[in-house]
Amino acid sequence: MLLPTVVLLARGLSADFWPTLLSPVVVDALRVSAWTTGLSLLLTVGLGTPTAWVLARRRFPGHALLETLLDLPIMLPPVVAGVALLLTFGQSGLLGRPLELAGIRLAFSPAAVVLALLFTSAPYYIRAARAGFSAFDPDIEAAARVDGAGGAGVFWRVTLPLSLPFLLEGVVLAWARSLGEFGATILFAGSLQGQTRTMTLAIYSALESDLRPALVLSAIMVASAFGLLLLVRVLTAGRRGGA
Amino acid sequence: MRFLLACLALGVFPAHAAPLTVFAASSLSDAFSEIGHKFDAQTGHRTTFQFAGSQLLRTQLGQGARADVYASANAAQYDPLVEAGRAAPGQTFVRNRLTVIAPRNSTAVKTLADLARPGVQLVLADKAVPVGDASRKAFDLIARAGTYGSDFSRRVQANVVSEEPNVRQVAVKIQLGQGDAAVVYVSDVTPALKKDVRTIGLPTRFNPLVSYPIGTLTASQNPAAARAFVAYVLSAEGQRILKKWGFVGAR
Numbered sequence: 001m002l003l004p005t006v007v008l009l010a011r012g013l014s015a016d017f018w019p020t021l022l023s024p025v026v027v028d029a030l031r032v033s034a035w036t037t038g039l040s041l042l043l044t045v046g047l048g049t050p051t052a053w054v055l056a057r058r059r060f061p062g063h064a065l066l067e068t069l070l071d072l073p074i075m076l077p078p079v080v081a082g083v084a085l086l087l088t089f090g091q092s093g094l095l096g097r098p099l100e101l102a103g104i105r106l107a108f109s110p111a112a113v114v115l116a117l118l119f120t121s122a123p124y125y126i127r128a129a130r131a132g133f134s135a136f137d138p139d140i141e142a143a144a145r146v147d148g149a150g151g152a153g154v155f156w157r158v159t160l161p162l163s164l165p166f167l168l169e170g171v172v173l174a175w176a177r178s179l180g181e182f183g184a185t186i187l188f189a190g191s192l193q194g195q196t197r198t199m200t201l202a203i204y205s206a207l208e209s210d211l212r213p214a215l216v217l218s219a220i221m222v223a224s225a226f227g228l229l230l231l232v233r234v235l236t237a238g239r240r241g242g243a
Numbered sequence: 244m245r246f247l248l249a250c251l252a253l254g255v256f257p258a259h260a261a262p263l264t265v266f267a268a269s270s271l272s273d274a275f276s277e278i279g280h281k282f283d284a285q286t287g288h289r290t291t292f293q294f295a296g297s298q299l300l301r302t303q304l305g306q307g308a309r310a311d312v313y314a315s316a317n318a319a320q321y322d323p324l325v326e327a328g329r330a331a332p333g334q335t336f337v338r339n340r341l342t343v344i345a346p347r348n349s350t351a352v353k354t355l356a357d358l359a360r361p362g363v364q365l366v367l368a369d370k371a372v373p374v375g376d377a378s379r380k381a382f383d384l385i386a387r388a389g390t391y392g393s394d395f396s397r398r399v400q401a402n403v404v405s406e407e408p409n410v411r412q413v414a415v416k417i418q419l420g421q422g423d424a425a426v427v428y429v430s431d432v433t434p435a436l437k438k439d440v441r442t443i444g445l446p447t448r449f450n451p452l453v454s455y456p457i458g459t460l461t462a463s464q465n466p467a468a469a470r471a472f473v474a475y476v477l478s479a480e481g482q483r484i485l486k487k488w489g490f491v492g493a494r
Contacts, residue, residue, distance in 0.1 A: 091364075092346065092420025107421050108364060108404035190366065190405025190416070205369055205408060207302060 012219025082187030132166025333456025
């Protein structure tokens, strides 16, 4: 199990690492991946946190159904997610036409990449955040309210600090997932260097001509995956220690 | 199929029956699948195919992938394997031309000139893919003719919104209505695709025939069966099937 990783790292880090790292193919892929995953992560946290809070604290008809639907992309093969996005937001998709009339072209744009990443990775954050908001007794919040704290005050002073390790873990998992996304992106956003060609797409296309960028990008992916896993480990350890 | 089942039922295969792996360009998917069925039924061999962009198959074969026959969509992705001693010299077994396709219900691209209009979303195969290479050469030929201006090729390529890994991925984007136009081979406009796309012809002077080479691989475990498959593709029956799927015959 360890051998392929070691071989990949050794090949990727050998000989031409720096010149290849600075080549346009690699730099463009890193840039596209950095900002698309960054933006999708911001949207995930911004939209996912309130969603997770409502799911953890409120009971309403269809609660279980909504929870399951939000989890669904975790189970969906990425290619299926890509088809779903294409049929919804694609050029001739359900919402694609009205969007086009409104002057918004999602197809083949970096926005399509962000949407693909959001769709496939946000569930990981929402799951973790939901667990975070359910991890402590709501009485603590009630007590804070009795002591005179307002709604926002309770959230910032009590809820957020108590669930923070969970939220961070969710962010890391979602980020790792979006860095590795391939199927939904290539189907929904296409693959164009400097625009929509993320790291995984660049690895795939480089495999067909020049192997070196693929090896270097793969080595970077291995290193970042390792770093992120380690981070999750530290975060969950901190949680266990604190509880 | 019946033959295969009969063999399985008896638990024996004829002495000469062999498993055969054929690496073939994406554009050959339909024609070779049919050829494979007929070939297996006649010979008792069990042929499996791997279809992908010729450049990807070439990389895999170069890295030591085991296969018996390689059919590439151009010589540029075949000859390096001959030089490396991995494949026997290729023979041209079929030829093909390019065509422009557009979604049936879209009016963004109606003529060749429209390809260069600003804002048109064009899907091409990657430069390394044979059809991607041929498409760019065709644009250069049109630019050189001057009909649509000498910067035609540059303006068209500025409209490219995605560079796909093989010709069937290019076709499926247009079939799904994603993108205003694309360049594929004439043979890719299969009955299944015809329902969803319009074709815009590319005059033959901009559209030279491309030749597909086929040959056996030196790593083949069943060289006799591999040679038989190549011979079948070159036979009258093999050529008939290829022509049926829109290819131009080898000679």
